[in-house]
Amino acid sequence: SYVLTQPPSVSVAPGQTARITCGGNNIGSKSVHWYQQKPGQAPVLVVYDDSDRPSGIPERFSGSNSGNTATLTISRVEAGDEADYYCQVWDSSSDWVFGGGTKLTVL
Amino acid sequence: EVQLVESGGGLVQPGRSLRLSCTASGFTFGDYAMSWVRQAPGKGLEWVGFIRSKAYGGTTEYAASVKGRFTISRDDSKSIAYLQMNSLKTEDTAVYYCTRGRGATGGPFDYWGQGTLVTVSS
Numbered sequence: 147s148y149v150l151t152q153p154p155s156v157s158v159a160p161g162q163t164a165r166i167t168c169g170g171n172n173i174g175s176k177s178v179h180w181y182q183q184k185p186g187q188a189p190v191l192v193v194y195d196d197s198d199r200p201s202g203i204p205e206r207f208s209g210s211n212s213g214n215t216a217t218l219t220i221s222r223v224e225a226g227d228e229a230d231y232y233c234q235v236w237d238s239s240s241d242w243v244f245g246g247g248t249k250l251t252v253l
Numbered sequence: 254e255v256q257l258v259e260s261g262g263g264l265v266q267p268g269r270s271l272r273l274s275c276t277a278s279g280f281t282f283g284d285y286a287m288s289w290v291r292q293a294p295g296k297g298l299e300w301v302g303f304i305r306s307k308a309y310g311g312t313t314e315y316a317a318s319v320k321g322r323f324t325i326s327r328d329d330s331k332s333i334a335y336l337q338m339n340s341l342k343t344e345d346t347a348v349y350y351c352t353r354g355r356g357a358t359g360g361p362f363d364y365w366g367q368g369t370l371v372t373v374s375s
Contacts, residue, residue: 188365242358
């Protein structure tokens with residue numbers, strides 16, 4: 147089965163840039179989607195197809211994907227960005243797969 | 254406004270059954286695939302399964318952990334998706350979310366419901 151690996155936690159000061167990685171075998175050949183989940187709330191799609199943003203998502207959220215690593219980048223981090231972030235891909239043998247999630251802490 | 258509202262959760266004994274419903278509004282339900290995703294307490298997201306739209310055959314796919322026990326169906330006339338859960342185990346305890354997606358793979362999941370809690374315990 148296909149496995150996505152995320153760091154358990156990332157910390158960043160307000161105004162700085164946060165980078166959350168998602169590792170997988172040749173993930174660069176897949177489309178990666180990213181979700182934000184705040185405590186007690188349902189997840190929200192923040193980036194899809196590696197680097198596209200749904201309407202209403204700030205431009206501060208961006209994504210990239212190459213080789214064995216996809217990255218969600220959050221620029222000019224705000225306190226309100228503190229949340230869990232999950233990457234996701236479709237794999238032909240595993241169907242939908244989520245990463246284990248990364249807790250973003252804003253210092 | 255797109256809305257997905259789950260219902261049917263609750264406390265159920267191991268080995269019993271439960272059916273969840275996801276009532277949709279604000280979009281053409283029949284054009285979308287519907288997925289179920291669950292989240293055990295304090296844990297990450299786990300995809301459960303999905304049903305394609307009729308345009309893609311209305312077929313279903315399931316995670317290995319629920320295959321043979323869970324069944325997803327849909328009623329396009331009522332804009333409702335269902336998750337029938339049989340032979341429930343304690344490890345099925347989770348918040349269950351319904352989501353919508355497009356195409357043959359049913360993703361990405363651009364809207365989510367608020368979730369319904371299923372507790373499997375004796």
